[in-house]
Amino acid sequence: MYFCRIKYFIYLSILTCCVCSCDSTKEIEREYTYFGGEIVNPNTDYIILFRDNKYQDTIYLDKNNQFLYKIKDLKEEGLYSFRHNPEYQLVMLEKGDSVLIRINTLEFDESLVFTGVGSRKNNFLIDMFLQNEIEREKIEKREFRLSPIDFKNTQDSLLTLRQEQYAKLTDKYALSDLSKEICKSSFEYDFFSRYEMYFYRYQYYGMNSIDAFKEFPKSFFDYRNQVNFNNDDLKRLYSYNRFLNHYFTNSSYTRYMKKKSLSKNKVEYTMSKLDLVDSVIQHSYIKNNLLRGITTNFILDNKNDYTSQKVLNHYLSISSNKKFQKELKKLAKATSRLKPNNIIPDQDLISSNGEITKLSSLFEKPVTALYFWSTEKKDHYIKAHQKTNYLSTVYPEIDFIGINTDDDQTENWLKTIKRHNYNLDREYEFKFPKCSSDELVIHYSNKVILVDQRGRIINPNADLFSSIFEKQLMSYSRLATIEKQKNVLD
Numbered sequence: 001m002y003f004c005r006i007k008y009f010i011y012l013s014i015l016t017c018c019v020c021s022c023d024s025t026k027e028i029e030r031e032y033t034y035f036g037g038e039i040v041n042p043n044t045d046y047i048i049l050f051r052d053n054k055y056q057d058t059i060y061l062d063k064n065n066q067f068l069y070k071i072k073d074l075k076e077e078g079l080y081s082f083r084h085n086p087e088y089q090l091v092m093l094e095k096g097d098s099v100l101i102r103i104n105t106l107e108f109d110e111s112l113v114f115t116g117v118g119s120r121k122n123n124f125l126i127d128m129f130l131q132n133e134i135e136r137e138k139i140e141k142r143e144f145r146l147s148p149i150d151f152k153n154t155q156d157s158l159l160t161l162r163q164e165q166y167a168k169l170t171d172k173y174a175l176s177d178l179s180k181e182i183c184k185s186s187f188e189y190d191f192f193s194r195y196e197m198y199f200y201r202y203q204y205y206g207m208n209s210i211d212a213f214k215e216f217p218k219s220f221f222d223y224r225n226q227v228n229f230n231n232d233d234l235k236r237l238y239s240y241n242r243f244l245n246h247y248f249t250n251s252s253y254t255r256y257m258k259k260k261s262l263s264k265n266k267v268e269y270t271m272s273k274l275d276l277v278d279s280v281i282q283h284s285y286i287k288n289n290l291l292r293g294i295t296t297n298f299i300l301d302n303k304n305d306y307t308s309q310k311v312l313n314h315y316l317s318i319s320s321n322k323k324f325q326k327e328l329k330k331l332a333k334a335t336s337r338l339k340p341n342n343i344i345p346d347q348d349l350i351s352s353n354g355e356i357t358k359l360s361s362l363f364e365k366p367v368t369a370l371y372f373w374s375t376e377k378k379d380h381y382i383k384a385h386q387k388t389n390y391l392s393t394v395y396p397e398i399d400f401i402g403i404n405t406d407d408d409q410t411e412n413w414l415k416t417i418k419r420h421n422y423n424l425d426r427e428y429e430f431k432f433p434k435c436s437s438d439e440l441v442i443h444y445s446n447k448v449i450l451v452d453q454r455g456r457i458i459n460p461n462a463d464l465f466s467s468i469f470e471k472q473l474m475s476y477s478r479l480a481t482i483e484k485q486k487n488v489l490d
Contacts, residue, residue, distance in 0.1 A: 033093055035059075036068035037101035039084060040111075043376055048083045049091075051076065051236070052285060077178060079236040084108075086376040089129075090236060092121055092182060109133075121179045124169050125186050128162070132190040132239065139194060144201050148216045151198050155191055162187040181233055190239035192223050196246035230283040244290060252276045267307045270298045271314045278318045288321040295328055300443060300461075305336045334441045338460040344451050345439045348431035349403065350410065352417060352424040356431060363453050365399040367476050370449045371464055372403050372442050375412050380445050385422060387464055394470075395477045404429035405437055450476060 035049060042065050049069065050056035055076070059069045077094040082101075087108040091099060097118030104111040109130060114122040135158065143151055166184055169175070175183070202215070224247070234240040252273035273294055281287040295315040302308045312332050319325055337345055347359040362368060371388060373381040388400040402422070404413045410429065417427045430436040440449065441460075448462040448469070458476060463469055 031072070031095075033071040033074045033095055034068065034098040034116075035071070035082075035091065035093065035101075036066070036099075037103070038064070038066045040065065040102070040104040041106055042084065043105055044085050046084075049080055050083070051078075051080045055080075078233055079182065081236065086374065090125065090238070092118070092125060092179065094118060094176060094178065120169065120173050121175060121183055124166075124183050127165075128183075128186040128190070129238065131162075132187065136190075136194070139197075144198060148198070148202065148220060152195070152217065152220055155194055159187070159191045162191075178233060182237065185231075185234050185237060186239055188223075188239075189234070189237065189243045192227070193239060193243040193246050195220065195223065196243065196250050199250055200246060229280050230286060232283060232285075235283065235286050241289070244286070245293065248273060248277055248280075248290065248294075266298075266302075267310060270294065270311050274311075274314055274318060284320055288319060288324055291315055291319050292321070292324045292328065296331065296443075299328065299332055299335055300441070302335075303339070305339075308332055308335065330438065331441065334439055337439075338441055338449075338457060340457050340459065342457050343455050344449065344457050346455075347436045347439065349428040350431050352414065352427050357428070360455050362399075362401055362428075363451060363455055365397060366453055367398045367458065368451050368453075369398055369400045369462075369473075370403060370451070371400065372405050372437075372445065372447060374404065374406050374445070375416050376406065377445060381416075382420075384446075384464060385420065391470070391473065395473050397477050398473060400426065402427050405433050405442060407433050 039047070039061060042061060046058050046060045047067065048056065048058050057069070059067050061067050071093075074093060074095045078092065079090050080093055081088050082091055084103070084105065087105065089109065089112060091101070091114075093099065098116045099114055099118045099122060100116045102111070102113050102115070109126070112126050114126070143154060146154065166187070169183065170180060199216070199220075227243075227247075228234075229244070231240065253269065255276065256269045256272045274291055277287060277290045277294070281290065295311060298311050299308050302311075309332065312328060315328065316325055344359065349357050349359055349362075351357055359370075369388070369391075371384055373384050375381065385402065388402065392398070392400045404427070406413060406429065413429050417424060446464045446466075448464050449460055450458040450462055450472075452458055459472065462472060
Protein backbone atom coordinates (compact mmCIF):
# COMPACT_ATOMS: atom_id res chain seq x y z
CA MET A 1 0.00 0.00 0.00
CA TYR A 2 2.83 2.40 0.90
CA PHE A 3 4.59 1.61 -2.38
CA CYS A 4 1.38 2.29 -4.34
CA ARG A 5 0.99 5.68 -2.69
CA ILE A 6 4.64 6.58 -3.47
CA LYS A 7 4.05 5.63 -7.11
CA TYR A 8 0.92 7.77 -7.20
CA PHE A 9 2.63 10.88 -5.87
CA ILE A 10 5.50 10.37 -8.34
CA TYR A 11 2.85 10.19 -11.04
CA LEU A 12 1.33 13.45 -9.77
CA SER A 13 4.76 15.11 -9.79
CA ILE A 14 5.37 14.04 -13.39
CA LEU A 15 1.99 15.48 -14.42
CA THR A 16 2.76 18.79 -12.70
CA CYS A 17 6.19 18.98 -14.34
CA CYS A 18 4.64 18.12 -17.69
CA VAL A 19 2.17 20.98 -17.45
CA CYS A 20 4.78 23.48 -16.26
CA SER A 21 7.48 22.48 -18.77
CA CYS A 22 5.14 22.65 -21.74
CA ASP A 23 3.64 25.98 -20.71
CA SER A 24 6.05 28.80 -20.01
CA THR A 25 3.48 31.56 -19.63
CA LYS A 26 0.20 31.83 -17.75
CA GLU A 27 -1.71 32.36 -20.97
CA ILE A 28 -0.30 29.18 -22.52
CA GLU A 29 -0.90 27.20 -19.32
CA ARG A 30 -4.63 27.76 -19.70
CA GLU A 31 -4.60 26.31 -23.19
CA TYR A 32 -4.57 22.71 -21.88
CA THR A 33 -6.73 20.96 -19.31
CA TYR A 34 -5.73 17.62 -17.77
CA PHE A 35 -7.80 14.92 -16.12
CA GLY A 36 -6.00 11.86 -14.77
CA GLY A 37 -5.56 9.57 -11.83
CA GLU A 38 -5.58 6.02 -10.52
CA ILE A 39 -8.34 3.43 -10.06
CA VAL A 40 -7.65 0.90 -7.31
CA ASN A 41 -9.38 -2.47 -7.80
CA PRO A 42 -10.78 -1.46 -11.21
CA ASN A 43 -13.94 -3.11 -12.57
CA THR A 44 -12.99 -2.37 -16.18
CA ASP A 45 -9.90 -1.10 -18.02
CA TYR A 46 -11.39 2.30 -18.82
CA ILE A 47 -13.40 5.24 -17.58
CA ILE A 48 -15.79 7.42 -19.58
CA LEU A 49 -15.77 11.22 -19.32
CA PHE A 50 -18.94 12.88 -20.59
CA ARG A 51 -21.11 15.98 -20.49
CA ASP A 52 -24.69 15.87 -21.83
CA ASN A 53 -24.92 14.53 -25.37
CA LYS A 54 -22.33 16.99 -26.66
CA TYR A 55 -19.18 15.42 -25.25
CA GLN A 56 -18.07 11.88 -24.44
CA ASP A 57 -14.73 10.11 -24.54
CA THR A 58 -13.40 6.76 -23.35
CA ILE A 59 -10.11 6.90 -21.41
CA TYR A 60 -8.19 3.64 -20.99
CA LEU A 61 -6.16 2.69 -17.93
CA ASP A 62 -2.53 1.67 -18.31
CA LYS A 63 -0.96 -1.47 -16.78
CA ASN A 64 -0.73 0.35 -13.43
CA ASN A 65 -4.45 1.22 -13.52
CA GLN A 66 -3.62 4.89 -14.10
CA PHE A 67 -4.71 7.29 -16.82
CA LEU A 68 -3.98 10.78 -18.10
CA TYR A 69 -6.28 12.66 -20.45
CA LYS A 70 -5.37 15.93 -22.13
CA ILE A 71 -7.98 18.37 -23.44
CA LYS A 72 -6.41 20.90 -25.79
CA ASP A 73 -9.29 23.35 -25.78
CA LEU A 74 -11.99 22.88 -23.16
CA LYS A 75 -15.07 24.18 -24.97
CA GLU A 76 -17.37 24.22 -21.95
CA GLU A 77 -16.31 24.75 -18.35
CA GLY A 78 -18.30 23.29 -15.49
CA LEU A 79 -19.54 19.92 -14.29
CA TYR A 80 -18.62 16.75 -16.15
CA SER A 81 -19.41 13.15 -15.24
CA PHE A 82 -16.91 10.34 -15.18
CA ARG A 83 -18.08 6.75 -15.11
CA HIS A 84 -16.26 3.59 -14.07
CA ASN A 85 -18.89 0.88 -14.25
CA PRO A 86 -21.17 0.69 -12.42
CA GLU A 87 -20.35 3.88 -10.48
CA TYR A 88 -20.10 7.48 -11.57
CA GLN A 89 -19.35 10.86 -10.03
CA LEU A 90 -18.94 14.49 -10.98
CA VAL A 91 -15.78 16.46 -11.65
CA MET A 92 -15.64 20.18 -12.21
CA LEU A 93 -13.25 21.21 -14.99
CA GLU A 94 -12.15 24.68 -15.99
CA LYS A 95 -9.50 25.75 -18.49
CA GLY A 96 -6.00 25.26 -17.09
CA ASP A 97 -7.03 22.65 -14.51
CA SER A 98 -4.89 19.53 -14.01
CA VAL A 99 -7.14 17.40 -11.84
CA LEU A 100 -6.09 13.96 -10.60
CA ILE A 101 -8.40 11.49 -8.87
CA ARG A 102 -7.71 8.42 -6.76
CA ILE A 103 -10.53 5.93 -6.22
CA ASN A 104 -10.85 2.53 -4.63
CA THR A 105 -13.88 0.85 -6.22
CA LEU A 106 -14.60 -1.05 -2.98
CA GLU A 107 -15.68 2.31 -1.47
CA PHE A 108 -16.15 4.45 -4.53
CA ASP A 109 -17.51 7.77 -3.23
CA GLU A 110 -15.88 7.54 0.21
CA SER A 111 -12.40 6.91 -1.22
CA LEU A 112 -12.51 9.59 -3.92
CA VAL A 113 -9.75 12.19 -3.47
CA PHE A 114 -8.76 15.00 -5.84
CA THR A 115 -5.25 16.46 -6.18
CA GLY A 116 -3.62 18.95 -8.51
CA VAL A 117 -4.75 22.29 -9.91
CA GLY A 118 -8.53 22.48 -9.52
CA SER A 119 -8.67 19.98 -6.66
CA ARG A 120 -9.93 22.39 -3.96
CA LYS A 121 -13.35 22.94 -5.50
CA ASN A 122 -13.72 19.25 -6.37
CA ASN A 123 -12.81 18.04 -2.88
CA PHE A 124 -15.34 20.52 -1.50
CA LEU A 125 -18.02 19.10 -3.83
CA ILE A 126 -17.37 15.48 -2.83
CA ASP A 127 -17.27 16.45 0.85
CA MET A 128 -20.66 18.15 0.51
CA PHE A 129 -22.03 15.14 -1.36
CA LEU A 130 -20.97 12.73 1.40
CA GLN A 131 -22.17 14.98 4.23
CA ASN A 132 -25.51 15.40 2.51
CA GLU A 133 -25.91 11.63 2.14
CA ILE A 134 -25.15 10.97 5.81
CA GLU A 135 -27.48 13.68 7.09
CA ARG A 136 -30.37 12.62 4.85
CA GLU A 137 -30.24 9.14 6.42
CA LYS A 138 -30.55 10.72 9.87
CA ILE A 139 -33.45 12.86 8.68
CA GLU A 140 -35.28 9.78 7.41
CA LYS A 141 -34.89 8.03 10.75
CA ARG A 142 -35.70 10.85 13.18
CA GLU A 143 -36.20 14.40 12.07
CA PHE A 144 -39.22 14.01 9.81
CA ARG A 145 -41.15 13.50 13.03
CA LEU A 146 -40.40 17.04 14.25
CA SER A 147 -42.86 19.91 13.99
CA PRO A 148 -42.40 22.23 10.97
CA ILE A 149 -40.78 24.94 13.12
CA ASP A 150 -38.41 22.53 14.89
CA PHE A 151 -37.45 20.85 11.64
CA LYS A 152 -36.69 24.15 9.92
CA ASN A 153 -34.63 25.41 12.88
CA THR A 154 -32.62 22.17 13.02
CA GLN A 155 -31.83 22.22 9.32
CA ASP A 156 -31.09 25.94 9.28
CA SER A 157 -28.45 25.37 11.96
CA LEU A 158 -26.78 22.74 9.79
CA LEU A 159 -27.02 25.06 6.79
CA THR A 160 -25.17 27.74 8.73
CA LEU A 161 -22.30 25.31 9.35
CA ARG A 162 -22.13 24.58 5.61
CA GLN A 163 -22.04 28.27 4.85
CA GLU A 164 -19.11 28.65 7.23
CA GLN A 165 -17.25 25.84 5.44
CA TYR A 166 -17.92 27.55 2.14
CA ALA A 167 -16.70 30.90 3.48
CA LYS A 168 -13.42 29.30 4.62
CA LEU A 169 -12.92 27.85 1.14
CA THR A 170 -13.55 31.10 -0.72
CA ASP A 171 -11.55 33.20 1.76
CA LYS A 172 -8.50 30.95 1.49
CA TYR A 173 -8.52 30.14 -2.23
CA ALA A 174 -9.20 32.19 -5.33
CA LEU A 175 -12.13 30.54 -7.11
CA SER A 176 -13.87 31.60 -10.29
CA ASP A 177 -17.46 32.84 -10.16
CA LEU A 178 -18.56 29.56 -11.77
CA SER A 179 -16.78 27.51 -9.10
CA LYS A 180 -18.30 29.61 -6.33
CA GLU A 181 -21.80 29.19 -7.75
CA ILE A 182 -21.52 25.41 -8.08
CA CYS A 183 -19.87 24.89 -4.69
CA LYS A 184 -22.48 27.01 -2.95
CA SER A 185 -25.35 25.37 -4.80
CA SER A 186 -24.07 21.89 -3.93
CA PHE A 187 -25.19 22.29 -0.32
CA GLU A 188 -27.87 24.98 -0.57
CA TYR A 189 -30.06 23.01 -2.95
CA ASP A 190 -29.67 19.92 -0.82
CA PHE A 191 -31.22 21.82 2.09
CA PHE A 192 -33.94 23.19 -0.20
CA SER A 193 -34.62 19.57 -1.13
CA ARG A 194 -34.89 18.58 2.54
CA TYR A 195 -37.53 21.24 3.14
CA GLU A 196 -39.50 19.95 0.16
CA MET A 197 -39.15 16.36 1.33
CA TYR A 198 -40.39 17.32 4.79
CA PHE A 199 -43.42 19.08 3.37
CA TYR A 200 -44.15 16.07 1.17
CA ARG A 201 -44.11 13.75 4.19
CA TYR A 202 -46.17 16.14 6.28
CA GLN A 203 -48.70 16.74 3.52
CA TYR A 204 -49.16 13.13 2.41
CA TYR A 205 -48.80 11.29 5.69
CA GLY A 206 -49.93 13.98 8.11
CA MET A 207 -52.62 16.44 7.18
CA ASN A 208 -53.06 14.86 3.74
CA SER A 209 -54.50 18.06 2.34
CA ILE A 210 -53.58 21.56 1.22
CA ASP A 211 -54.40 22.72 4.77
CA ALA A 212 -50.98 21.42 5.72
CA PHE A 213 -49.63 24.82 4.63
CA LYS A 214 -51.32 26.43 7.65
CA GLU A 215 -49.06 24.53 10.04
CA PHE A 216 -45.90 26.00 8.51
CA PRO A 217 -44.27 29.30 9.45
CA LYS A 218 -44.53 31.92 6.70
CA SER A 219 -40.77 31.96 6.20
CA PHE A 220 -40.54 28.18 5.65
CA PHE A 221 -40.66 28.42 1.86
CA ASP A 222 -38.71 31.69 1.42
CA TYR A 223 -35.89 29.79 -0.30
CA ARG A 224 -38.16 29.18 -3.31
CA ASN A 225 -37.83 32.85 -4.22
CA GLN A 226 -34.12 32.46 -4.96
CA VAL A 227 -34.40 29.34 -7.14
CA ASN A 228 -33.35 29.54 -10.77
CA PHE A 229 -35.32 26.79 -12.50
CA ASN A 230 -33.32 27.10 -15.72
CA ASN A 231 -29.73 27.16 -14.47
CA ASP A 232 -27.51 25.69 -17.17
CA ASP A 233 -24.48 25.57 -14.86
CA LEU A 234 -26.31 23.35 -12.36
CA LYS A 235 -28.08 20.96 -14.72
CA ARG A 236 -25.76 18.06 -13.78
CA LEU A 237 -25.64 18.81 -10.03
CA TYR A 238 -27.26 16.09 -7.89
CA SER A 239 -28.67 18.42 -5.25
CA TYR A 240 -30.18 20.75 -7.86
CA ASN A 241 -31.97 17.96 -9.70
CA ARG A 242 -33.12 16.34 -6.48
CA PHE A 243 -34.65 19.64 -5.41
CA LEU A 244 -36.44 20.12 -8.74
CA ASN A 245 -38.03 16.67 -8.48
CA HIS A 246 -39.29 17.27 -4.95
CA TYR A 247 -40.42 20.80 -5.68
CA PHE A 248 -42.54 19.83 -8.68
CA THR A 249 -44.04 16.91 -6.76
CA ASN A 250 -45.19 19.25 -4.00
CA SER A 251 -46.14 22.24 -6.10
CA SER A 252 -48.12 20.27 -8.67
CA TYR A 253 -49.93 18.29 -5.97
CA THR A 254 -50.92 21.45 -4.12
CA ARG A 255 -52.19 23.16 -7.27
CA TYR A 256 -54.02 20.06 -8.41
CA MET A 257 -55.74 19.53 -5.06
CA LYS A 258 -56.96 23.12 -5.01
CA LYS A 259 -58.61 22.66 -8.40
CA LYS A 260 -60.02 19.22 -7.74
CA SER A 261 -61.49 19.83 -4.29
CA LEU A 262 -59.32 17.13 -2.71
CA SER A 263 -60.44 14.38 -5.13
CA LYS A 264 -57.47 12.25 -6.16
CA ASN A 265 -56.82 10.97 -9.66
CA LYS A 266 -53.30 9.78 -10.31
CA VAL A 267 -53.61 10.16 -14.08
CA GLU A 268 -54.87 13.73 -13.95
CA TYR A 269 -52.36 14.65 -11.26
CA THR A 270 -49.46 13.26 -13.32
CA MET A 271 -50.54 15.18 -16.40
CA SER A 272 -50.93 18.29 -14.27
CA LYS A 273 -47.38 17.78 -13.03
CA LEU A 274 -46.09 17.46 -16.61
CA ASP A 275 -47.90 20.69 -17.51
CA LEU A 276 -46.37 22.53 -14.58
CA VAL A 277 -42.85 21.49 -15.57
CA ASP A 278 -43.59 22.54 -19.14
CA SER A 279 -44.79 25.98 -18.03
CA VAL A 280 -41.99 26.71 -15.54
CA ILE A 281 -38.91 25.23 -17.26
CA GLN A 282 -37.60 26.69 -20.51
CA HIS A 283 -34.20 24.99 -20.48
CA SER A 284 -34.67 22.02 -22.86
CA TYR A 285 -32.19 19.68 -21.13
CA ILE A 286 -33.63 20.26 -17.66
CA LYS A 287 -37.23 20.14 -18.89
CA ASN A 288 -36.85 16.95 -20.90
CA ASN A 289 -35.10 15.12 -18.07
CA LEU A 290 -37.87 16.05 -15.62
CA LEU A 291 -40.63 15.11 -18.06
CA ARG A 292 -38.93 11.80 -18.78
CA GLY A 293 -38.55 10.93 -15.08
CA ILE A 294 -42.18 11.73 -14.24
CA THR A 295 -43.55 9.70 -17.14
CA THR A 296 -41.21 6.76 -16.58
CA ASN A 297 -42.22 6.47 -12.91
CA PHE A 298 -45.90 6.54 -13.82
CA ILE A 299 -45.58 3.85 -16.49
CA LEU A 300 -43.53 1.57 -14.22
CA ASP A 301 -45.96 1.89 -11.30
CA ASN A 302 -49.17 1.79 -13.34
CA LYS A 303 -51.10 -1.39 -14.10
CA ASN A 304 -53.58 -0.05 -16.63
CA ASP A 305 -52.57 0.11 -20.30
CA TYR A 306 -55.18 2.71 -21.18
CA THR A 307 -54.08 5.21 -18.52
CA SER A 308 -50.41 4.56 -19.27
CA GLN A 309 -51.03 5.41 -22.90
CA LYS A 310 -52.99 8.50 -21.90
CA VAL A 311 -50.10 9.86 -19.82
CA LEU A 312 -47.59 8.83 -22.50
CA ASN A 313 -49.53 10.71 -25.18
CA HIS A 314 -49.59 13.80 -23.01
CA TYR A 315 -45.83 13.50 -22.45
CA LEU A 316 -45.23 13.13 -26.19
CA SER A 317 -47.20 16.31 -26.86
CA ILE A 318 -44.81 18.47 -24.79
CA SER A 319 -41.48 16.62 -24.96
CA SER A 320 -38.88 17.71 -27.52
CA ASN A 321 -36.34 14.93 -26.97
CA LYS A 322 -36.78 12.31 -29.72
CA LYS A 323 -34.49 9.80 -28.03
CA PHE A 324 -36.47 9.93 -24.76
CA GLN A 325 -39.74 9.69 -26.68
CA LYS A 326 -38.57 6.51 -28.39
CA GLU A 327 -37.41 5.03 -25.06
CA LEU A 328 -40.73 5.69 -23.34
CA LYS A 329 -42.79 4.28 -26.21
CA LYS A 330 -40.70 1.13 -25.97
CA LEU A 331 -41.09 1.05 -22.19
CA ALA A 332 -44.88 1.35 -22.42
CA LYS A 333 -45.06 -1.57 -24.84
CA ALA A 334 -42.81 -3.71 -22.65
CA THR A 335 -44.77 -3.03 -19.45
CA SER A 336 -47.99 -3.79 -21.34
CA ARG A 337 -46.71 -7.29 -22.09
CA LEU A 338 -45.60 -7.83 -18.47
CA LYS A 339 -49.04 -8.08 -16.95
CA PRO A 340 -50.33 -10.84 -14.66
CA ASN A 341 -51.65 -13.88 -16.59
CA ASN A 342 -49.67 -12.92 -19.72
CA ILE A 343 -46.98 -15.33 -20.90
CA ILE A 344 -43.55 -13.95 -20.04
CA PRO A 345 -41.54 -12.90 -23.14
CA ASP A 346 -39.11 -15.73 -23.89
CA GLN A 347 -35.38 -14.97 -23.70
CA ASP A 348 -32.16 -16.68 -24.74
CA LEU A 349 -29.98 -17.62 -21.77
CA ILE A 350 -26.49 -19.05 -21.33
CA SER A 351 -26.10 -21.78 -18.72
CA SER A 352 -23.05 -22.32 -16.52
CA ASN A 353 -21.81 -25.04 -18.89
CA GLY A 354 -22.02 -22.69 -21.88
CA GLU A 355 -25.19 -24.06 -23.46
CA ILE A 356 -27.87 -21.80 -24.95
CA THR A 357 -31.29 -22.39 -23.43
CA LYS A 358 -34.69 -20.75 -23.46
CA LEU A 359 -36.15 -19.02 -20.42
CA SER A 360 -39.41 -20.92 -21.00
CA SER A 361 -37.63 -24.27 -20.46
CA LEU A 362 -36.79 -23.45 -16.81
CA PHE A 363 -40.28 -23.45 -15.32
CA GLU A 364 -40.31 -26.86 -13.63
CA LYS A 365 -41.97 -26.04 -10.29
CA PRO A 366 -45.41 -24.54 -9.65
CA VAL A 367 -43.81 -21.13 -9.10
CA THR A 368 -40.49 -19.77 -10.39
CA ALA A 369 -38.93 -16.58 -9.01
CA LEU A 370 -36.55 -14.87 -11.44
CA TYR A 371 -34.13 -12.43 -9.81
CA PHE A 372 -31.43 -10.39 -11.51
CA TRP A 373 -27.91 -9.36 -10.59
CA SER A 374 -24.66 -7.90 -11.86
CA THR A 375 -21.05 -8.69 -10.96
CA GLU A 376 -20.52 -4.92 -10.78
CA LYS A 377 -22.75 -4.65 -7.71
CA LYS A 378 -21.08 -6.99 -5.25
CA ASP A 379 -23.04 -6.03 -2.13
CA HIS A 380 -26.30 -6.56 -3.95
CA TYR A 381 -25.54 -9.94 -5.52
CA ILE A 382 -24.17 -11.35 -2.26
CA LYS A 383 -27.27 -10.26 -0.33
CA ALA A 384 -29.58 -11.41 -3.13
CA HIS A 385 -28.10 -14.91 -3.16
CA GLN A 386 -28.17 -15.13 0.64
CA LYS A 387 -31.83 -14.12 0.63
CA THR A 388 -32.87 -16.54 -2.13
CA ASN A 389 -30.90 -19.41 -0.55
CA TYR A 390 -32.87 -18.88 2.66
CA LEU A 391 -36.21 -18.52 0.85
CA SER A 392 -35.65 -21.67 -1.22
CA THR A 393 -35.49 -23.74 2.00
CA VAL A 394 -38.64 -22.12 3.40
CA TYR A 395 -40.64 -22.38 0.17
CA PRO A 396 -39.62 -25.61 -1.61
CA GLU A 397 -42.50 -25.22 -4.09
CA ILE A 398 -40.82 -22.11 -5.46
CA ASP A 399 -37.76 -22.27 -7.72
CA PHE A 400 -35.33 -19.34 -7.41
CA ILE A 401 -33.26 -18.68 -10.52
CA GLY A 402 -30.56 -16.01 -10.72
CA ILE A 403 -29.96 -14.27 -14.05
CA ASN A 404 -26.87 -12.16 -14.68
CA THR A 405 -27.49 -8.96 -16.67
CA ASP A 406 -23.90 -7.92 -17.50
CA ASP A 407 -22.71 -7.12 -21.02
CA ASP A 408 -19.92 -9.43 -22.25
CA GLN A 409 -19.11 -10.67 -18.75
CA THR A 410 -19.33 -14.45 -19.22
CA GLU A 411 -15.84 -15.13 -17.87
CA ASN A 412 -16.30 -12.89 -14.80
CA TRP A 413 -19.78 -14.29 -14.25
CA LEU A 414 -18.53 -17.88 -14.24
CA LYS A 415 -15.67 -17.02 -11.90
CA THR A 416 -18.10 -15.29 -9.54
CA ILE A 417 -20.68 -18.08 -9.29
CA LYS A 418 -17.96 -20.72 -8.86
CA ARG A 419 -16.00 -18.69 -6.31
CA HIS A 420 -19.11 -18.26 -4.16
CA ASN A 421 -20.23 -21.88 -4.65
CA TYR A 422 -23.61 -20.86 -6.02
CA ASN A 423 -25.89 -23.59 -7.38
CA LEU A 424 -24.73 -23.78 -11.00
CA ASP A 425 -28.01 -25.39 -12.08
CA ARG A 426 -29.85 -22.26 -10.98
CA GLU A 427 -27.54 -19.64 -12.49
CA TYR A 428 -27.85 -18.18 -15.99
CA GLU A 429 -26.93 -15.06 -17.91
CA PHE A 430 -28.71 -13.25 -20.72
CA LYS A 431 -27.31 -13.95 -24.17
CA PHE A 432 -28.56 -10.52 -25.26
CA PRO A 433 -28.45 -8.46 -22.01
CA LYS A 434 -29.68 -5.09 -23.34
CA CYS A 435 -32.57 -6.53 -25.32
CA SER A 436 -33.66 -8.91 -22.55
CA SER A 437 -33.40 -6.23 -19.84
CA ASP A 438 -35.58 -3.94 -21.93
CA GLU A 439 -38.20 -6.62 -22.66
CA LEU A 440 -38.42 -7.67 -19.01
CA VAL A 441 -38.27 -4.04 -17.84
CA ILE A 442 -35.40 -4.54 -15.39
CA HIS A 443 -35.15 -0.98 -14.10
CA TYR A 444 -34.05 -1.72 -10.55
CA SER A 445 -31.78 -4.38 -9.10
CA ASN A 446 -34.21 -5.77 -6.49
CA LYS A 447 -36.81 -6.72 -9.10
CA VAL A 448 -38.24 -10.25 -9.08
CA ILE A 449 -40.61 -11.72 -11.69
CA LEU A 450 -42.77 -14.61 -10.52
CA VAL A 451 -44.26 -17.01 -13.08
CA ASP A 452 -46.20 -20.28 -12.92
CA GLN A 453 -45.29 -23.60 -14.50
CA ARG A 454 -46.82 -22.60 -17.83
CA GLY A 455 -44.86 -19.35 -17.99
CA ARG A 456 -47.79 -17.13 -17.05
CA ILE A 457 -46.82 -14.06 -15.07
CA ILE A 458 -47.98 -14.06 -11.46
CA ASN A 459 -46.25 -10.85 -10.37
CA PRO A 460 -44.07 -8.81 -12.77
CA ASN A 461 -42.66 -6.38 -10.20
CA ALA A 462 -41.99 -8.02 -6.85
CA ASP A 463 -39.19 -6.63 -4.69
CA LEU A 464 -36.75 -9.16 -3.25
CA PHE A 465 -36.02 -7.03 -0.18
CA SER A 466 -39.43 -5.51 0.48
CA SER A 467 -41.21 -6.17 3.77
CA ILE A 468 -44.16 -7.85 2.01
CA PHE A 469 -42.19 -10.14 -0.30
CA GLU A 470 -42.32 -13.17 2.01
CA LYS A 471 -46.06 -12.69 2.55
CA GLN A 472 -46.50 -12.72 -1.23
CA LEU A 473 -44.43 -15.91 -1.52
CA MET A 474 -46.48 -17.55 1.22
CA SER A 475 -49.67 -16.75 -0.68
CA TYR A 476 -48.28 -17.99 -4.01
CA SER A 477 -46.94 -21.16 -2.37
CA ARG A 478 -50.37 -21.98 -0.92
CA LEU A 479 -52.04 -21.42 -4.26
CA ALA A 480 -49.44 -23.62 -5.94
CA THR A 481 -50.08 -26.40 -3.42
CA ILE A 482 -53.86 -26.20 -4.00
CA GLU A 483 -53.33 -26.24 -7.78
CA LYS A 484 -51.06 -29.27 -7.46
CA GLN A 485 -53.65 -31.15 -5.38
CA LYS A 486 -56.33 -30.38 -7.98
CA ASN A 487 -54.16 -31.78 -10.75
CA VAL A 488 -53.56 -34.98 -8.76
CA LEU A 489 -57.31 -35.43 -8.21
CA ASP A 490 -58.03 -34.78 -11.88
